[in-house]
Amino acid sequence: MSDRGYRRPRALSPLREHLRDTFWFAPTVGLLCAFAVWWGVSTLDTEIIARLQGERAYGEVSDLIKFADDARTIVTTVSSAMMTFIGVVFSISLVAVQMASGQLTPRVVRIFSRSRISKLTLTVFLATFSFSLLVLTSYESETDPKRVTSVPLVQSMLTLAMVGLSLFLFIAYVSATLRLMQVGPVVDRITRESVRILRRMPGGERDAVPLAEESARVLYEGRAGVLRDVHVARVVRAAQRQGVVLRLIPRIGDYVVPGTPVLAVHGEGAPSRRALRYALSVGVERTLHQDLAFGLRQLSDIALRALSPAVNDPTTAVQCLDRIVQFLVAVVRLPLGPVHHRDRAGAVRLVQEGPEWSDLVDLAFEEIRWCATRSPQVSRRMLAGIDDLLVLAPEDRKGALSRHRTLLVRAVERTVPDVAEREFALVPDRQGIG
Numbered sequence: 001m002s003d004r005g006y007r008r009p010r011a012l013s014p015l016r017e018h019l020r021d022t023f024w025f026a027p028t029v030g031l032l033c034a035f036a037v038w039w040g041v042s043t044l045d046t047e048i049i050a051r052l053q054g055e056r057a058y059g060e061v062s063d064l065i066k067f068a069d070d071a072r073t074i075v076t077t078v079s080s081a082m083m084t085f086i087g088v089v090f091s092i093s094l095v096a097v098q099m100a101s102g103q104l105t106p107r108v109v110r111i112f113s114r115s116r117i118s119k120l121t122l123t124v125f126l127a128t129f130s131f132s133l134l135v136l137t138s139y140e141s142e143t144d145p146k147r148v149t150s151v152p153l154v155q156s157m158l159t160l161a162m163v164g165l166s167l168f169l170f171i172a173y174v175s176a177t178l179r180l181m182q183v184g185p186v187v188d189r190i191t192r193e194s195v196r197i198l199r200r201m202p203g204g205e206r207d208a209v210p211l212a213e214e215s216a217r218v219l220y221e222g223r224a225g226v227l228r229d230v231h232v233a234r235v236v237r238a239a240q241r242q243g244v245v246l247r248l249i250p251r252i253g254d255y256v257v258p259g260t261p262v263l264a265v266h267g268e269g270a271p272s273r274r275a276l277r278y279a280l281s282v283g284v285e286r287t288l289h290q291d292l293a294f295g296l297r298q299l300s301d302i303a304l305r306a307l308s309p310a311v312n313d314p315t316t317a318v319q320c321l322d323r324i325v326q327f328l329v330a331v332v333r334l335p336l337g338p339v340h341h342r343d344r345a346g347a348v349r350l351v352q353e354g355p356e357w358s359d360l361v362d363l364a365f366e367e368i369r370w371c372a373t374r375s376p377q378v379s380r381r382m383l384a385g386i387d388d389l390l391v392l393a394p395e396d397r398k399g400a401l402s403r404h405r406t407l408l409v410r411a412v413e414r415t416v417p418d419v420a421e422r423e424f425a426l427v428p429d430r431q432g433i434g
Contacts, residue, residue: 017229017287017289018281020114021110021113021114021283021287022113023113023118023119023122026119026120026122026123027119027122027123027126029123030123030124030126030127031126031127031130033127034126034127034128034130034131034134035130035134037131037158038131038134038135038155041154041155041158042134042138042150042152042155044154045138045150045151045152045153045154045155046149046150048064048151048153048154049061049064049148049149049150049151050149052064053145053146058145058146059145061145061148061151062145064151064153065143065145065148065151067153067156068139068151068152068153068156071152071156071157071159071160072136072139072156074156074159074160074163075132075135075136075156075159076136078128078129078132078159078163079129079132079133079136082125082128082129082132082166083129085125086122086125086126086129089125089170089173090122093118093173093177096177096178096180096181097109097112097177097180099181100180100181100186103181103305103311104183104186104302104305105298105301105302105305107285107297107298107301108180108186108190108298108302110285110287111180111186111189111190112177112180115176115180117169117172117173117176118173118176118177120169121166121169121170121172121173124162124165124166124169125166125169127162128159128162128163128165128166131155131158131159131162132159132162134155135152135155135156135159138150138152138155139152183302183316183319184319186302187299187302187319187320187322187323188323190295190298190299190323191295191299191323191326191327193288193295194288194292194294194295194296194327195326195327195330197288197289197290197291197292197295198292198327198330198331198334209340209348209351211245211247211266211351212244212245212266212267213266214247214264214265214266215244215265215266215267215268215269215270216264216265216270217249217261217263217264217265218246218261218262218263218264218265218270218271218273218276219258219259219260219261219262220256220257220258220259220260220261220262220280221258221273222258222280222282223258223282224255224256224257224258224282225255225256225282225283225284226253226254226255226256226282226283226284226285226286227250227251227252227253227254227255227256227262227280227281227282228252228281228282228283228286228287228289228290228291229252229281229287229289229290229291230248230252230279230280230281230290230350230352231278231279231280231281232341232350232352234275234276234278234279235263235276235279235341235349235350236341236342236343236349236350237275237343238271238272238275238276238279239271239343239349239350240343240347240349241271241275242267242269242270242271243267243268243269244265244266244267244268244269244270244271244349245265245266245267245348245349245350245351246263246264246265246266246271246349246350246351247263247264247266247350247351247352248262248263248350248351248352248353249261249262249263249264249353250262251353251354251355252286252290252291252292252352253286253291253293253294256280256282262280263276292354292355292360293355293359293360293363295327296324296327296360296363296364297363299320299323299324299327299364300320300324300363300364300367300368302316302320303316303317303320303321303324303368304367304368304371306320307368307371307372307374307375307378308371314375314377314378314432315377315432317368317371317372317375317377317378318377318378318381318431318432320368321368321378321381321382321385322381322385324364324365324385325385325388325389327364328360328361328364328389329388329389329392331357331360332357332389332392332393332394332397333392333393333394336354336355336356336357336360337353337354337356338351338352338353338354339351339352339353339354340352357397357400358399358400361400361401361404362400362404365382365386365404365408366404368382369382369404369407369408369411370411372408372411372412373411373412373414373415373416373425374415376421376424376425376432376433377432377433378432379408379412379425379426380425380426380427380428380429380432380433381429381430381431381432382408383405383408383409383426383427383428383429384428384429384430385430386401386404386405386408387405387428388430389401390402390405409426412425412426413426
C-alpha cells in the first residue's frame with residue numbers, strides 16, 4: 001500500500017498538544033503579556049510628556065491631560081464591570097457545555113477546552129480587566145502641565161481598543177458555543193480533527209522487521225492513567241545509545257497502572273530509567289494527539305447514546321455514521337498496523353503497535369450494529385456505508401466489511417418478523433430514510 005498521506009512524526013515533544021488540552025495556559029500568558037504591554041506603553045506615555053515639556057508645548061500637554069481625564073471614566077467602568085461580565089458569560093457557557101455533554105457524550109468537553117476562540121476570548125477578557133486596573137494606577141493627581149510626569153494617553157486608547165476587541169470576541173464566542181450544542185458541528189469537528197491527526201501519523205510497514213530476542217522489560221512507574229502519547233524522539237535516542245530496539249507493549253489509549261510492563265527490550269542491554277523519564281505521557285482520559293481510534297470512539301459513543309431508548313434519536317446516529325464512513329474512506333488504503341520509528345541511520349529503534357483495519361471497522365460498526373435493528377433509518381444508512389466502503393477497499397480489507405454486513409442483515413432478519421418491513425430496513429440508503 002502507498003504511504004501517501006503520512007509523514008514522520010515531529011521530533012519535538014508533545015508539549016504543545018498537552019498545553020492545548022489545558023485551559024489555564026493561554027489566559028496566564030495573556031495576563032503576563034498585558035503587564036508587559038502596560039509597562040511598555042506607560043514608558044511611552046512618559047517619554048511623550050517629557051518630549052512635549054522639553055519643547056515647552058504646555059498647551060498640548062493640557063489637551064492630553066483633559067483627554068486622559070475624559071477617558072478615565074471609561075477605564076474605571078471597564079475595570080469594575082469586566083470581571084462581572086466574565087463571570088456571567090462563562091457561567092452560562094459552562095451550563096451550555098454541560099448540556100451538550102449530557103446530550104452527546106462527556107468527551108465533547110475536550111472540544112470546548114481545546115477551542116481556540118474560547119481560550120482567546122477568556123484571555124482578552126482577563127487581559128482587558130488587568131490592563132484597565134494597571135492604567136488606573138498611572139493617573140496622577142497633578143494637573144499642572146509643567147509638573148506632570150506621565151499622562152496615560154496611549155494606555156487609555158489601548159484600553160478602548162481592547163474593549164472593542166472584547167465585544168467582537170464575545171459575539172464570536174457565543175456563536176461558537178451555540179454551535180457546540182448542535183450535533184452536526186460537533187461530529188464534524190471530531191471528524192476533521194481525526195483526519196488531521198491521521199495525516200500526521202506514521203504509516204505501518206507491511207513487511208515485519210525481524211527483532212532480536214526479547215531480553216528485558218521496562219516496568220511503568222508513575223500514576224495510573226490512560227496512555228496518551230509517547231515521546232518518540234526521546235525513546236529513539238535512548239534505544240540508539242544502547243544499540244537495542246524498544247517495543248511499546250500497550251497501545252495508545254490503554255489504561256496502565258504502576259508495575260505493568262510498558263516497553264520490551266530486544267537486544268543486549270537496556271536503557272536506564274533516567275533516559276526514559278517522561279517518555280510516556282499518562283492522563284485521565286484519551287486524546288487525539290497520537291490516538292488514531294479515539295475519533296471513532298467518540299462518534300460511536302454519540303451514536304449509541306442517540307439510539308438509546310431514553311433518547312431515541314436515530315437521525316443523530318445517521319449523522320455519526322456519515323462521519324464514520326468519511327473517516328474509514330480516508331484510511332481504507334493507508335498502511336496500518338505496527339509503526340517502526342527509525343534513528344538517523346535508518347535503523348529501527350522503536351516499534352509501536354497501532355490499530356489494524358479490522359480493529360477500526362469493529363470500533364466503527366460493532367456496537368452501533370447491535371442497536372441498528374430497532375431503527376430502519378440506521379440499518380439502511382449502515383448498509384449504504386458498508387457498500388460504499390466495499391467498492392473502495394482493497395481485497396484484503398473487504399473481509400471485515402462483509403462480515404459486518406452479513407451480521408447486520410442476519411440481525412434485522414431475526415428481529416423484524418414482517419417481510420415487507422424487513423425488506424424496507426435492508427435497502428441501502430445514504431440518508432437512512434431520505
